[in-house]
Amino acid sequence: MIRKLLETTCLGLLAASIGTAALAQDAGTYSVEEAEKAFKARPYSPYAERNFPRRPLFGDTHLHTTLSFDAGAAGARLGPREAYRFAKGEEVISSTGQPARLSRPLDFLVVADHSDNMGFFGDFLAGKPEILQNAQAREWYDMMQSGKAAEAAWDIVVTFSQGKFPPDIIYQPGNPAYRSTWQGIIAAAEEANDPGQFTAFIGYEWTSLEKGNNLHRNVIFRDGGEKAGLIEPYTTQPPLGSNNPRDLWKWLHNYEDRTGGSALAIAHNGNLSNGTMFPLVESFTGKEIEREYAEQRARWEVLYETTQMKGDGESHPTLSPNDEFANFEKWEKGNLDLSEAKKPEMLEFEYTRSALKNGLKLEAELGVNPYKFGLVGSTDAHTGLATADDDNFFGKISTSEPSPERAMHPFMTNPKLGLKIMGWETTASGYAAVWAQENTRASIFDAMKRRETYATTGPRMLVRFFGGFDFVAADADSRSPAIAGYTKGVPMGGDLTNAPAGKAPTFLVAALKDPIGANLDRYQIVKGWLDAAGEVHEMVYDVAWSGDRTPGADGKVPSVGDTVDVANATWTNTIGGPELIAVWTDPEFDPAQRAFYYGRVIEIPTPRWTAYDAKYYGITMPEGTRMTTTERAYTSPIWYTPGL
Amino acid sequence: MKALTNPRRAGVLGVAVAAGLMATAPAHEAFACGYHDPQSVSRGFLNWTYPDSLHVIGAISREVAARRLPLPHFDQVGVDLFGRRYRATKIALDRFGEMLRTASPTQSQPISLVLVEPMLWTRFERSADSLHAKVHVSGAEPGDLVLVSGEAVLGEIAARRLSFGDAVERGTVRLYGTEPQIAEFVLTFGQVGGSDGHADIQQPPDASLFTASAGQTGLAAQQSFPADTTPAELGCTPDHQKTSFHRERDHD
Structure with missing residues (x-):
């Protein structure tokens, strides 16, 4: 009885935890031992005995x-x-x-x-004898020693870029x-x-x-x-x-x-x-x-x-x-x-x-x-x-x-x-x-192969992006969204398929600002899909944002504002927020259509490097120079593929 | 060699210098990253031919940031179509040559100076009664003492707001040659450009030469040094001497 209860409980918990996305696997084949191993009662530490990535x-x-x-x-x-x-x-x-x-x-x-001509310059300029045996190389080298370095330098670069570099001195395999x-x-x-x-x-x-x-x-x-x-x-x-x-x-x-x-x-x-x-x-x-x-x-x-x-x-x-x-x-x-x-x-x-x-x-x-x-x-x-x-x-x-x-x-x-x-x-x-x-x-490398990566334009913001069919709003009420994320869905770079009847993909998104960087403006999900007619479409959704801004009639959240003092190359974190977290459900999901979703996290405006340079050197930048930026991160997509 | 007789290419450097910072190379001839022009390539090579010579860029930049050097000409927006920048630079080079001659009428050591922003080479050659500045030569001749610096530094020296010795000490001029060549030059001409110097030509600053603002002239006087000091006494660290007072390359 106890064994039966354990078996039922474990399988039930397992099913709930791994989410519908993974139910394509035959959960019925799990033995009690396997279930216990896969989902035994967690220890006090929520992070113990888990092996999901904890920090980027x-x-x-x-x-x-x-x-x-x-x-x-x-x-x-x-x-x-x-x-x-x-x-x-x-x-x-x-x-x-x-x-x-x-x-x-x-x-x-x-x-x-x-890879092409890798390492040539250092050896050439050091006068490596093997290189200088070549007449052309010798000529370039002598030019450099006799006050014609500029001409020699340009000729080397142009000769190489035109594919006319002397074959016996080009640095290549062999x-x-x-x-x-x-x-x-x-x-x-x-x-x-x-x-x-x-x-x-x-x-x-x-x-x-x-x-x-x-x-x-x-x-x-x-x-x-x-x-x-x-x-x-x-x-x-x-x-x-x-x-x-x-x-x-x-x-x-x-x-x-x-x-x-x-x-x-x-x-x-x-x-x-x-x-x-x-x-x-x-x-x-x-x-x-x-x-x-x-x-x-x-x-x-x-x-x-x-x-x-x-x-x-x-x-x-x-x-x-x-x-x-x-x-x-x-x-x-x-x-x-x-x-x-x-x-x-x-x-x-x-x-x-x-x-x-x-x-x-x-x-x-x-x-x-x-x-x-x-x-x-x-x-x-x-x-x-x-x-x-x-x-x-x-x-x-x-x-x-x-x-x-x-x-x-x-x-x-x-x-x-x-x-x-x-x-x-x-x-x-x-x-x-x-x-x-x-x-x-x-x-x-293995994380790269499974595409569990994201791009940033420089800031080291922490970005989570999980997709599944069972995320609920309460999953965002957590300091550890990864626990729900990995147990109920797939991370960035993953795949969803076989949408359960009546269910649309849900996404658990979370972002923390760079500890020494700017606050966050918004977390967006970019969706692309292929319709029945073979046409592709895209849509950008604001899914989490700072402050009490209300989306307009077009569904877009108003601008967060701008605190950048360009002249002094400073800004303040008086706008935006340090973290964003939400659960979002695709409102226009068609289970028969291929789609992808990826996250885009936008920071509040900050000074661009040109503003820092202008301030540091006391110079005026040319008209048209961009002086502010909105740093951002892009997650790897999660793809939805109709049942195969 | 065909590359050198290509008139288009031969003209490139001249155009680039005269027009300021125009990069004139046809882009399809550039290398993989696509942003090499003759000027940047020749500047890049300088860092190899005269090892770490581009450290003057860092030193000059630091001095500009500290407001100890004037804003450079390249703070102009757009192309220097009328060559004002080139003319101003040439005047400063001529004046620098006069200063050298005045400081040491018998000095005969050939000197080549390259300004890293336009990659403009000038050779100071001794004639019967003067030190002639041959502006816009292709480079240094074998055996020359080579000075690497920037436009603003030269302008300040020519305007007698910065001594040559101070410029060396701050890393805004680097010298390449044999150790005796370098030592002799620094000893002989360290005071050139200093406002309290007596050796160089007495000529008032020409405000039109460079865009220095008022209040930037005191440092040279504060940091000038006695004529009989040695390079080591200029405040240069041993490490500085190693890199800046570079020994002539073994193969020369």
Whole structure:
């Protein structure tokens, strides 16, 4: 009797706790022993005997050092070791001689130097004999020693970018010097890696630039040097490399087959791809995407870097005209090198939200969603300094480290097309937040693979996002929403399916402000869906907000206000709130339609880095310079798929 | 070499300098990150050719923030279409050359100076009776003593509001050459630009040269030093000496 009661109780509790989303599993197969093990009475500590992630780990998955060809050309002199030291919270001297330190240490870092010609500069400028044996290299070197360094420098950069670099000195796989560089990167990561305290990933950036269109991917290894050291990074210049992502995926496959290791790739800056980052028609073949492409992309590219220093890529006002927060830190003038101007029809294939929407469409057609990715932010700094805070921003490249002139300096230009991006348009962004159980390579990597991540534009706000069918308002009356979140639903990056009859998805959302940052304005849920006619749609819902604001007739919560004193680069937390938590139910759910949902958390307005620079240096910024910002976080989506 | 005979490319540096901070390189020739122009590349290379020479950017920035250096020319919005900035810089360079000649009429050491904002190289060459400033040369000649600094620093020195020695001490000028070259130069010209100096040319500040505001002129007098001091006595730390007073590269 007791056993029977226990069995009934356990199964009942288990069913209630795991939620309907998981009921597709056959709960009836649980034995009493299994049920006891899975759901025994909890100890006094609510957190004991649970293994869900309890705090997000913040890091940068995309940092360049002096070993990147372009970073070196721009004067970066900090290498991987300095980059790790800085990320761990140590003070370092920047390449322009300025002491730099993070407000708080990061939890992890990926040094992701460009794979092509990685490490060349340091060796060349040191006069490495193997390089100077080449006549062209010797000529460049002699020019540099005879007062023609500027011409030599530019010729080196142009020759390389045009693919005309002398083959026998290019740093690429098979070249002993290249291998030495790669081993050096691995050694630096191994030294910095401190399981439980700080994770130093081994990685690199595959730098595909097809006709000036950005198709870059950062490759991150779960493994240590014993496996990553067996290979050399994949490059883009034929015959050893390729610009086609399909070839990178093959390379990743080969890596795992050969070493037994694990790797993933993170794309970024679709906004600079001129419509080629999230294609429906492949730019390399001119053909529509087919299942093979979708499967490979879905397998290897589980994350997307949606915000970084070259602009924010979550949404675009042209694509989302009813989203008043869509026009945020946009770089929308052209492709990566500004060789081609942007056209409106390109935007759909560049931004996160539209890619997620098209992913639903492709999944319905192909059976696989190639754009089922989670979200991270990272810096893409080329300074060795992973800074994303507006009051501590060390810029994109070393020559744009803090100085009175950096905001006014043109960052990119193409006079022929009349295109120019100014230094002030650089964004102080962003970081990756990962809900991992432990601060180890394996745990963080596994969290990335399950997309349990979110992007921030710099602040370290804590953001929870759970979806299920059984969340109720009382679940928000908790200091530990994760307990209800994990037991009744799935976290960010997860899947919902088989909606119970009469039920709509419910979402438990929670956000805490960055302890040393600004208050929060609102927590929004962005929904995208595919209707019966095959058309995609989107809607942004305000689901939690600070203060006693009342949504208007359009359902939108009024502005939180603005306390920024631009002249003094200050603000006050007299508006907004330190935390937001709520349960929200989709009011327009159709169980037959594919959908995704992700959270967007908006801070109150704060000074932008340009305001801090203006105050510090006593300068006046050019007209049109953005001086305030609304920092934010984007969670990975939760997808709903009709019953299969 | 074809790259050097490309007239378009050869003209790039000149345009960039004369027009101020215009970046003129066709973007499709840029590298992966897309934002390299000849100016930023040559500035970046400077940090390698003369190790840590871009530390002057940090030092100058710090001095501007402390209001000990005037706001730079680059505080202008828009393009310097009429070359006012270039002309002002050239005047300051010529005046600096005169100051050097006056301070040491027999000094014959060839000097090259690069200003990091426009990456403008100037070579000070001794002729029969003067020290001639050849503005806008391609770079230093082998054996030159190389000075790396910025426009505002040069402007203050030329206007006699900042001594060369103080500029060195603050890290806003860095010197590259052999140790004897550097030591001799600093000893000989440390007072150049100082308002209480007697060695350099006596010329009133030219307010039109740079945009310094009133009240920023006292520091040079406060921090100038006797002519017979050595670099080590200038307040430079050993570490500072290591980096700023850089030994000429082994391969030179």
